[in-house]
Every structure is written in structure tokens, then in C-alpha cells.
Amino acid sequence: GDTRRHKNFKQQPSIASQTNFNSLRERAKFLYETRKKLPIFASAEEIRSNMRKNDVMLLIGETGSGKSTQIPQFLVDEAWCKPVDRVITQEDGTTKTVSVGGCIAITQPRRVAAISLARRVAEEMGTPLGSSSPASKVGYSVRFDTSTSPSTRVKFLTEGMLLQEMLHDPWLTKYSAIIVDEVHERGVNVDLVMGFLRNLVSGKREGRGGVPLKAVVMSATADMESLQGFFSEGLNTQEKEQAQEKAAGVSVCHIKGRQFPVKTIYSPEPVHDFVDAALKVIFQIHYKEPMPGDILVFLTGQETVEALEYLVNDYATGMDPALPKVLVLPLFAALPQAAQQRVFLPAPPRTRKIILATNIAETSVTVSGVRYVVDCGKAKIKQFRTRLGLDSLLVKPISKSAAIQRKGRAGREAPGQCYRLYTEKDYLALDETNTPEILRCDLSQALLNMKARGVDDILNFPFLTRPPREALEKALLQLLNIQALEETGQISSIGLHMAKLPLTPTLGRVLLAAVENGPDCLRDVIDIISCLSVENIFLNTTSEEKKEEAEVARRDLYRREGDHLTMLATVQAYAAENTDRKAWATRHMVSHRAMQSVMDVRKQLTTQCRQAKLLPHPDDKTASRSSGSTAPSPILILQSFLAGFATNTARIVPDGSYRTVVGNQTVAIHPSSVLFGKKVEAIMYNEFVFTNRSYARGVSAVQMDWVGQALARQE
Numbered sequence: 001g002d003t004r005r006h007k008n009f010k011q012q013p014s015i016a017s018q019t020n021f022n023s024l025r026e027r028a029k030f031l032y033e034t035r036k037k038l039p040i041f042a043s044a045e046e047i048r049s050n051m052r053k054n055d056v057m058l059l060i061g062e063t064g065s066g067k068s069t070q071i072p073q074f075l076v077d078e079a080w081c082k083p084v085d086r087v088i089t090q091e092d093g094t095t096k097t098v099s100v101g102g103c104i105a106i107t108q109p110r111r112v113a114a115i116s117l118a119r120r121v122a123e124e125m126g127t128p129l130g131s132s133s134p135a136s137k138v139g140y141s142v143r144f145d146t147s148t149s150p151s152t153r154v155k156f157l158t159e160g161m162l163l164q165e166m167l168h169d170p171w172l173t174k175y176s177a178i179i180v181d182e183v184h185e186r187g188v189n190v191d192l193v194m195g196f197l198r199n200l201v202s203g204k205r206e207g208r209g210g211v212p213l214k215a216v217v218m219s220a221t222a223d224m225e226s227l228q229g230f231f232s233e234g235l236n237t238q239e240k241e242q243a244q245e246k247a248a249g250v251s252v253c254h255i256k257g258r259q260f261p262v263k264t265i266y267s268p269e270p271v272h273d274f275v276d277a278a279l280k281v282i283f284q285i286h287y288k289e290p291m292p293g294d295i296l297v298f299l300t301g302q303e304t305v306e307a308l309e310y311l312v313n314d315y316a317t318g319m320d321p322a323l324p325k326v327l328v329l330p331l332f333a334a335l336p337q338a339a340q341q342r343v344f345l346p347a348p349p350r351t352r353k354i355i356l357a358t359n360i361a362e363t364s365v366t367v368s369g370v371r372y373v374v375d376c377g378k379a380k381i382k383q384f385r386t387r388l389g390l391d392s393l394l395v396k397p398i399s400k401s402a403a404i405q406r407k408g409r410a411g412r413e414a415p416g417q418c419y420r421l422y423t424e425k426d427y428l429a430l431d432e433t434n435t436p437e438i439l440r441c442d443l444s445q446a447l448l449n450m451k452a453r454g455v456d457d458i459l460n461f462p463f464l465t466r467p468p469r470e471a472l473e474k475a476l477l478q479l480l481n482i483q484a485l486e487e488t489g490q491i492s493s494i495g496l497h498m499a500k501l502p503l504t505p506t507l508g509r510v511l512l513a514a515v516e517n518g519p520d521c522l523r524d525v526i527d528i529i530s531c532l533s534v535e536n537i538f539l540n541t542t543s544e545e546k547k548e549e550a551e552v553a554r555r556d557l558y559r560r561e562g563d564h565l566t567m568l569a570t571v572q573a574y575a576a577e578n579t580d581r582k583a584w585a586t587r588h589m590v591s592h593r594a595m596q597s598v599m600d601v602r603k604q605l606t607t608q609c610r611q612a613k614l615l616p617h618p619d620d621k622t623a624s625r626s627s628g629s630t631a632p633s634p635i636l637i638l639q640s641f642l643a644g645f646a647t648n649t650a651r652i653v654p655d656g657s658y659r660t661v662v663g664n665q666t667v668a669i670h671p672s673s674v675l676f677g678k679k680v681e682a683i684m685y686n687e688f689v690f691t692n693r694s695y696a697r698g699v700s701a702v703q704m705d706w707v708g709q710a711l712a713r714q715e
């Protein structure tokens with residue numbers, strides 16, 4: 001199956017990657033006919049006029065109405081959106097001319113959406129994408145992947161990347177407008193973006209020698225209307241008067257979506273294994289329901305997506321050849337670029353697409369052709385475990401609002417059906433809306449970002465939803481522990497460095513600790529951190545039989561020191577494989593797909609460390625790893641990790657179980673770990689997972705001495 005699908009993909013090169021301007025223009029002209037039919041098109045003039053009069057607009061419109069793709073195009077040619085030359089006085093008294101404004105930023109909660117939207121809008125505007133041509137007008141920027149050109153006017157970026165840009169340019173001088181998309185998702189980063197924006201819009205930037213910054217805040221759900229007050233609350237009396245003089249208030253615009261009826265089919269009984277239940281429903285639809293009509297399945301994460309992908313492909317091999325074929329397409333955040341784009345290609349003739357997605361497809365990404373939705377009713381969400389002081393990913397029931405969004409995906413182009421793999425009673429018991437992430441996650445990254453932006457008074461920051469005081473205090477303590485803050489609460493030089501790395505504060509701390517241990521250690525730590533950025537580099541081995549097979553296949557990769565060094569051995573062996581990496585991966589029961597992502601991240605992190613002069617340039621022969629030298633000791637690598645993870649440790653107790661060093665909680669080594677069933681003095685772990693008991697995942701053996709030293713440095 002896989003090779004066939006791969007070929008299909010290759011036969012249809014992306015139009016935007018061609019630099020033939022004539023064909024780009026032709027394609028844009030063709031797409032214009034489709035664009036004109038989008039619900040938002042009728043409101044184009046109203047939206048332009050609103051934005052001329054006001055600095056802020058709140059735009060509410062259903063998923064698929066055309067918000068993300070069309071709004072930037074409606075605004076980019078407006079007079080207020082042109083770059084303006086300003087003379088500014090520098091600190092030493094001299095003046096220089098700078099260009100202010102001219103670009104539009106559109107933020108997205110997910111990297112997948114940022115990239116696919118940029119690709120689409122580039123096609124619609126008839127321009128090459130990002131760095132592929134210096135004349136490209138549309139680009140994107142996501143963690144570990146930026147593609148822009150000197151002519152970029154429209155830039156899709158993740159919320160985190162906009163926060164990064166603000167660290168370098170607090171006034172966002174390049175931009176004339178910031179469009180905040182999918183604000184209803186309420187991740188921590190969008191709350192921060194909104195807080196910072198409130199202090200930049202409504203004439204606040206003008207005073208700094210710039211031009212006004214405008215903002216459009218977009219939501220797929222109407223419950224975000226309360227945002228209207230948020231911007232005006234931020235103004236003091238004088239500013240309010242000024243805003244009124246210019247009529248620069250907040251306008252609200254509703255876009256009516258196009259929605260066909262969708263029939264809901266509930267599971268009559270509670271479902272215990274939703275992967276299995278989904279498999280049955282998929283083939284029930286495939287056998288009984290007419291074509292065309294693709295199936296979109298909502299699952300919880302990469303693991304369930306891959307498990308179901310395997311089952312569907314396996315079942316399909318035994319299908320009656322007279323039936324239409326099925327084409328299984330996974331869609332999750334850690335999927336390599338090329339595989340993600342395949343979801344948008346039309347199905348080959350007599351083939352039904354089956355898209356297996358995480359909640360990415362809920363509102364961020366619209367795939368055409370879907371008539372059937374299968375909803376498992378769950379999603380993986382980040383939750384802060386106060387007792388343990390860390391975030392963990394938990395599989396939780398979704399909210400009613402999310403269930404309605406998922407169902408809506410089936411009715412975009414024709415009447416559809418939604419199969420809920422839960423009972424109606426369970427549906428009625430769901431929470432109405434998602435809890436904002438800021439109320440349930442570790443705030444250390446958010447606080448580090450605020451501190452780096454010069455926000456000293458965290459408690460008075462304009463939060464969309466104010467997190468509880470204890471959560472803020474806990475995060476401040478954590479930052480203090482990893483030396484990101486000075487005793488005074490000011491950001492430290494380490495902290496500033498950490499804020500600029502595309503990593504969590506903890507992993508940032510690890511990386512900086514590795515810098516002190518020399519370039520060889522740093523390179524190895526980068527390899528391990530790259531592995532930690534994907535869910536699992538190894539193929540799932542749930543059955544006993546498979547487990548034994550894996551033991552043998554991976555024998556030369558396993559390291560007795562634990563999972564960190566096993567990951568290192570795996571990356572290095574994979575990277576050293578020059579002939580057939582895919583075959584190598586299959587032979588070692590390693591996920592080739594995950595390893596491709598790992599290699600992407602590794603390359604980006606290495607480049608970034610070189611740019612920051614943390615790593616020597618590869619041409620600098622004196623500094624590169626000499627073939628005679630021994631590899632850095634595993635001890636140095638693990639000690640670098642302890643600089644960030646000293647509180648993620650547990651020691652063995654006389655009955656042979658492990659108790660956390662901080663908090664004295666019982667924790668077991670996860671069965672996926674190479675240390676599973678082993679008894680060592682102490683363990684350090686990357687994360688906590690909760691299933692029926694508390695598990696440590698990503699585990700390495702450490703010595704209590706080292707833990708003690710690392711904790712002492714935090715005193």
C-alpha cells in the first residue's frame with residue numbers, strides 16, 4: 001500500500017512550488033472562481049470599510065467560511081497596509097530611516113495549519129511560496145521551519161513564533177496588521193498574544209514614531225463575543241477619548257456559514273475500545289454509503305492514528321476487489337510536511353479517502369470532500385498536575401462545542417452523517433466549552449516569555465482569563481529553580497537565552513547546560529532533544545510477541561543507561577545509514593516517519609545553535625569532532641539533562657518501587673522504556689503519563705549524587 005500512495009502523491013506536484021509565473025497566474029485565476037463562492041466573499045467590502053474606520057475587528061464565522069484564507073487578501077492592498085518610511089532617532093542621537101508596516105501576520109495555534117494555509121493563499125494570490133523565490137508575497141514561520149522572502153506581505157505563523165518575533169521587535173514594526181485566528185482554541189500562547197496586542201493597538205504604537213497597528217481577532221464560535229470589551233478595557237480615559245475621536249473602536253462582524261444538515265448517529269452502548277469501534281464504523285460506511293464521500297475520523301493522538309491506520313490498511317487488503325478502494329491518510333502535528341499535504345489532494349478515481357486526524361481537523365484545517373465524520377469523543381489535553389509540579393498529557397472527553405465543530409465537518413459541501421462513538425447520554429454530560437489552557441497547564445514558558453518581553457508585574461498583565469495566583473507563583477518558582485530568573489525576579493542572562501530557543505524552558509536549560517559541557521556533548525544532547533519532540537521514535541509493540549521481536553531487532557540500539565542514550569544511539573545509527581534509511585528503520589522496528597521529523601528538528605536546532613554561536617561552524621575544522629577523540633561520556637549527557645529535570649527524578653525504596661525525590665509519590669517505569677523491570681538507584685524521566693497508574697516515560701538511570709548536586713544548584 002505505502003509505495004502506491006507515495007507514487008500518487010509524487011504525480012501531483014504542488015502548483016505553488018513551480019516558479020513559472022504564467023502558470024501560477026492561470027491557477028490563481030481558476031481558484032478565484034471557487035473563492036468567489038465562499039460565504040465571506042459577500043462581506044469583503046464591509047470588512048474593508050470596518051478596518052479603515054476601526055483599529056480592531058472581531059470576526060465570527062463558521063469553519064470553512066473563508067476567514068483564514070480571504071481576510072489577509074482583502075486587507076493587503078488597503079492604503080493603510082502600505083509600508084511607510086519613518087525617520088527615527090537612535091539612542092546615540094543619530095537618525096535613521098526605517099520602513100514601518102506593510103506586512104500582515106496571521107497567527108495559528110498549529111504549525112500544520114500555518115503551513116497549509118500559506119501554501120493555499122500563495123496559490124490563490126498567484127505567487128510562489130516563501131523562500132522558493134525572492135518575489136514571493138506569502139510565507140510562513142513555524143517552530144523549526146521558516147520560509148519567507150524579502151517581498152513577503154502575508155505571513156502565516158504560529159502564536160509561539162509571533163511571541164518570538166516580539167522578543168526581537170517588541171513593537172512589531174514590520175506589520176500593519178495582526179490577524180489572530182482560531183482564538184476560540186484558547187491555548188496559552190494566544191492569550192499572551194492578545195495581552196501584548198492590547199498594548200499595541202488603538203494608537204499605542206503611533207506614539208513610538210510608527211504607524212498604527214490594526215488587529216483582527218477571528219473565532220469560529222460566538223462565545224468569544226466577550227472579547228469586544230477586552231480591547232476597550234485596556235484604554236485609559238485619555239486613550240478612550242482619542243480612540244473615539246478617530247472612531248477607532250472595536251467592530252464586530254458575523255459571517256453566516258454554509259452548512260448542510262448532518263445526521264447524528266450515537267453509539268447505543270458505551271464504547272470501550274474506540275480504535276476498534278472506529279474500524280467497524282469506517283467499513284460499515286464504506287460498504288453501505290454511496291460515493292463520493294470521504295470519511296474523517298477524530299482520534300486522540302499519533303499513537304491511536306497509527307494503530308487505526310494499520311488496522312484499516314490490513315482489513316482493506318482482504319476487501320472484495322469489486323469495491324472502491326480506500327486511501328488512508330493520517331493527519332497529526334508531528335507528521336512530516338509532505339505527508340500532511342497529501343490530505344488536501346483529491347482522491348484518485350474510485351477511491352474513498354479516510355482521514356485519521358487529531359483535533360487538528362476540528363477547526364484549523366478544512367479538508368474538502370468529507371461527508372462522514374467519526375468522532376471518538378476524546379482528545380489529548382495538557383493538564384498541570386499540581387501535586388507533581390509538571391504537565392502531563394491526558395486523554396479527556398471533549399467539550400460539547402468541540403463535538404459540534406467535529407460534526408460540522410461532515411456538512412460542508414452536502415448533507416452528511418456524524419457517528420459519535422459515545423452515547424447520547426454521554427454527549428449531554430459534556431462540558432459546554434473548552435477550558436482555556438492557561439487555567440490548566442504549566443505557566444513557566446508563558447512567564448519566561450513575559451519576563452523576556454519586559455513584563456515585570458506579571459500579576460497585572462491583561463490576561464484574557466486570569467490564572468490562579470498559586471499557578472503563577474509555582475511557575476515563577478520553577479523558573480527560579482532552573483536559574484532563568486534572578487533572586488529579584490528579574491530575568492537572568494540564562495533566562496534570556498532560554499526564551500529565544502524554540503524549546504520549553506526545561507529543555508532550553510538542558511541545552512544550555514550541555515553548552516558548558518562542550519560541543520560534542522551539545523551535539524548529542526541536540527540529537528536526544530530532537531527525539532523528544534516526536535511522540536515515539538519506535539513502532540508500537542503492544543503484543544507480547546511483538547515485544548520480543550522488538551527486543552531482538554533493536555538489540556544494538558538499546559543502552560543500559562536508559563532511554564535518552566537509546567534515542568541517541570538510534571538517531572546516530574539512522575543518520576549514518578546512507579543507503580536505505582527506510583529499510584533500516586523497518587529492520588529495527590523504528591518509525592521511519594518519526595525519524596524524518598527528528599532529522600528536521602535536529603537540523604533546525606543545529607543551525608540555530610550555530611547562529612547563536614553555541615556550536616562552532618562545520619567548516620571550523622579545529623572545533624569539529626576529531627575522529628580520534630572519544631565520544632562525550634554518557635554521564636555528561638545525563639547531567640546536562642538533570643540541569644532541567646532535577647525535579648523529574650525518583651529513587652528506589654526498599655520494596656523495589658520508585659518514589660519521586662520531590663513529593664515522595666509512587667511512580668512506575670513505563671513498559672515502553674528500556675529500563676522497564678530494571679532496578680537502579682535512581683531514575684530521571686522526561687514525562688509523566690497517567691493510565692491506570694502513574695508512569696514515568698523517557699527514563700534514564702542516574703545517581704542520587706548527581707540529583708543532589710543538581711537540586712543544590714537550585715537552592
Ligand code: ADP
Pocket residue numbers: 038061062063064065066067068069070116117119120344363366367368
Ligand atoms: P475558515 O478560516 O473560515 O475556517 P478557510 O479560509 O480556512 O476558512 O478555508 C476556506 C476554504 O479554502 C475551505 O473551503 C477549504 O476547502 C479551502 N482551503 C483552505 N486551505 C486549503 C488547502 N491547504 N488546500 C486546499 N484548499 C484549502
